[in-house]
Amino acid sequence: MTTSPAVPAAPAAGIADAAAYAEAVATASRAAAAYYATGESALDDDAYDRLARGIAAWEEAHPEEIAAESPTGKVAGGAAVGDVPHTVPMLSLDNVFSAEQLTAWTASLERRIGRPVAGWSVEPKLDGLAVAARYEDGRLTRLVTRGDGTAGEDVSHAVGTVLGLPDALAEAATLEIRGEVLMTQEQFVQANTARTAHGGAPFANPRNGAAGTLRARDRAYRVEMTFFGYGALALPGTxxxxxxxxxxxxxxxxxxxxVRLGVHTAASTEVAPRTVRAVEEIQARIEEIAEARAGLPFGIDGIVVKADPAADQAEAGSGTRAPRWAVAYKLPAVEKVTTLLGVEWNVGRTGIIAPRAVLEPVEIDGSTVTYATLHNPADITRRDLRIGDRVMVHKAGDIIPRIEAPVAHLRTGAERxxxxxxxxxxxxxGIDTSEQRWRCERGRDCRxxxxxxxxxxxxxxxxxxxGTTRVVQLVDAGLVRDVADLFSxxxxxxxSLERMGATSTDNLLAAIAEAKRKPLSRVFCALGVRGTGRSMSRRIARHFAGMEHIRAAGAEELQQVEGIGGEKARTVVDELAELAPLIDRLVAAGVNMTEPGATPPVPAAADGAAEGEPSEEAAPGPLAGMTVVVTGAMTGALEKLSRNQMNELVERAGGKASSSVSKRTSLLVAGEGAGSKREKAEQLGIRITAPDEFAATVAGFLPATA
Incomplete structure (x- = not known):
């Protein structure tokens, strides 16, 4: 699932009377103060946005009752402070939440300047802290937070821990570069590991981590952050x-x-800023960035749309809080705070004992979240999670929700x-606790x-x-202890079993006999090797061609398979050693252990071949070197193939199967009802083929049942 920018914003918080308004203003002020000081607000972004919109709606209806401390119309909600004056005000951005609101904003801007805007810059709204980096004669001399927009806090002590912000520019220029300091997901994990190792509470999320780290002094450990520039302006002396x-x-x-001066920006990322001409193109780019959001290594909470020409910006001008030539298109929240109600312990089919968080239900990104991933017991201990904690839950795209960390400053003492x-x-x-992931001592026999x-x-x-009911019957009768027993x-x-007549018995035996002829990729997947699944099993089978080659491979050889790193390779080697007796019994039962069309890897000097003599290789398939995406309902020769069988077909023909369309996609097989994937392929200029044409291309690789 992708994040749809068409999803409307959550409704504004309802404010019934003057007392409720006063309480809302106080709550928003406290939240803003905490947010801009340390990132540790009691409200998540979505809750704060709804509260702020409720306050603004009340004030519009009761202009004579606006409180002086109201956050409306103020940079940083009026909460941030600083003592370093900005040469040019460092403002916030106004927000829109839908395509209709965006269209109204662009029309309003063009009416203000009296002409169509000549171009629009569309760029990611990075979820970090705005800072101004001042360079004199090419040397970085000062780093200042946005503060209240007129003055900010000097955080120059953090220089050296912020990647992408060089000490010296490519030339001796005097200027100010503005941008966001944030933590990537990798930096966030590293920061929490270092923080908890030194006895500190983990950061709730990457923004909280960046806010706390940017202001921290004299720490016993080093935490890195990343800078993304989004603007530049002249200083006295430029x-x-x-x-x-x-x-x-x-x-x-x-x-x-x-970029030429050597400062990091979003230009090198998948969501690089892009200049477009028409409002329709703005929306198309917004949708592209929103779709890419879940896979980014850093957080974004929206898309910024700016009038690109300097003349248009100058004529539009700025208000006290925000420029009139730029707006933030906010995306639905993927992070919210909720309560950890409990932890369930589930045992997987390989015997792994996995914890799962039970949450007070919370709406995130269009769905209700009641459970979240907890990696292992050591992770729970490291993050000091407690039942009753208020926790930051993150969800992006179709990724399983996860708990980032407890919001420790909200603890009441009642947590356990x-x-x-x-x-x-x-x-x-008993439980084997020798590794981070605990496992039942019976391993697979447990399940x-x-x-x-x-x-x-x-x-x-x-x-x-x-099915499961029949398997339970076979296990209870003592006829089956593992998959190999099926073949005997x-x-x-x-x-002799209940509800097993002659016809159903003969049909089941025929299906078991047919299973012996399945390709190695299916057999390997059936073993349930930890760290592998359908796609990885296919890649391993295609690479090694035979089970004997897989079993003989060490961790180094396994790492030659795409997607297998050092840790996973060692896991696969250990798993195959544990499964050796089962594999031997499958071989003895006559189960196929080869992959059709695959050629085993040949050592540098193969037995019987002269040193350096080229070995005979199988002819490449018609999809060699291609990344193929299949979407929609297949017809003709492909009609009866499942999506997994289609992916197998792609890989037998030499290609790589993928589930999403991107610039790396070579071919889209589009059946009936192809939808958004076809639209994206057309936008990117990717070749599109119909099922019948594709079937003809891979005719020599179609399964016999197709």
Whole structure:
């Protein structure tokens, strides 16, 4: 699921009377003060936005009752302070929440300047802290927060920990570069690891981490952040020629100058700023950035739209809080604060004991979240999670929601520790706690039914008639202890079971016999090797061609398979060693252990071949080197193939199967009802083919049943 920019904003908080208004103003002021001081607000962004809109609506209806401390119309809600004056006010941005509001804003701007805007810059709204970096003769001399827009806080002590903000520019220029300091997801993890190792509470989210770190002094550990520039302006002492360029160039060209000087911007990212001409193009780019949001290594909470020409900006001018030539298109929140109600301990089919957070239901990104990922017991301990904690929950796209950290400053003292299981919650056996991920000492034997049911599933061995109920019956009867036992079942054994007649018995035995002929990729997937799934199993099978080659491979050889790093490679080696007796029994039962069309890797000097003599390689398939996406309903020869079977077909023909359209996509196979993926492929100029044409291309690789 992608984040749709068409989703309307949550409704404004309702304010019934003057007393409720006063309380709302006080709440918003406290939240803003905490947010801009340390990032530790009691309200998440969505809740604050709704409260602020409610306050603004009340004030519009009761202009004579506006409180002096109201956050409306003030930079940083009037909460931030600082003692370093800005040479030019450092303002906030007004917000819009829908395509209709954006269209109304662009029309209003063009009416204000009396002509169409010649170009619009569309760029990500980065979720960090706004700062101004001052350079004199090319040397970084000062770093200042936005503060209240007129003056900010000097945080120059943080220089050296902010990546992308060089100590010296590519030339000896005097100017100010404005941008956002944030933590990437990787930096956030590293920061919390260092912070908790030194006895500190973990940061609730990356923005909280950046806010606290930017202001911290004399820490015993180093935490890095990243700078993204979004603007530049002249300072007293700036060369007149450079000052004129900064004042007259379009915003997009000013940012090109910033990049040339060696400062980091979003230009090198998947959501790079782009200049467009028409309002319709603005919305298309917004949708592209919103779709990419879940996969970004850093947080964004919207898209900034700016009039690109300097003349248009100058004529539009600015208000006391925000420029009139720029607006922030806010995206639905992917982070919210809720309460951790409990922790469930679930045992997977390989015996892994996994914790899962039970949450007070909260609406995030268009869906209700009641559960979230907790990685392992060590992670719970490291982050000091407690039952009853207020926790920051993150959800983006179709990623499983996760808890970032407890919001420690909201604790009341009533929270209690998470209780860890002393025995396996599934079978009562002992627990192996030697690794971070705890495991039942019985391993796969703890979840025989789940393990066998998974192996027999449609995307693995596809044994029709062997659902969970039948597997339970076979296990309870003592006929099956693992997947290999399926291949030794006899007609007499099956007929002895309840509700197993002659026809259903013969059909099941035929399906089991058919399963023996499945390709290695299906068999390997059926083993349930930790760290692998359908796609990874296909890649491993295609790379090694035979089970004997996979079993003989060490961690180094496994890392030659796309997507396998050092840790996963070691896990696969250990898993295959544990599964060796089961694999031997499958081989003895006559189960296929080769991948059709695949050629095993040849060592540098293969047995029987002269040193340096080229080995004979299989001819490349028709999709060699191509990344293929399949969408919509297939027809003709492909009609009966599942999506997993289509992906297998792509890879047998030499291609790489993918689920999403991007610039790296080579071909889209578009069936009936292709929808948004077809539209995106057309926008990117990607080749699109119909199912019948694709079937003809890969005819030699189609399964016999197609």
């Amino acid at each position: 060369d007149p020629g450079l000052a004129d360029r900064l004042a007259s160039l379009p915003h997009s060209e000013v940012m090109a100058e910033v 520790p998470v209780e860890f299981p002393e025995v396996c919650p599934q079978c009562g056996s 025989v039914v789940a393990s066998v049911s998974y192996a027999a599933g449609r995307d693995q061995l596809d044994i029709e008639g062997l 079942l006899t007609r007499e054994q099956l007929l």
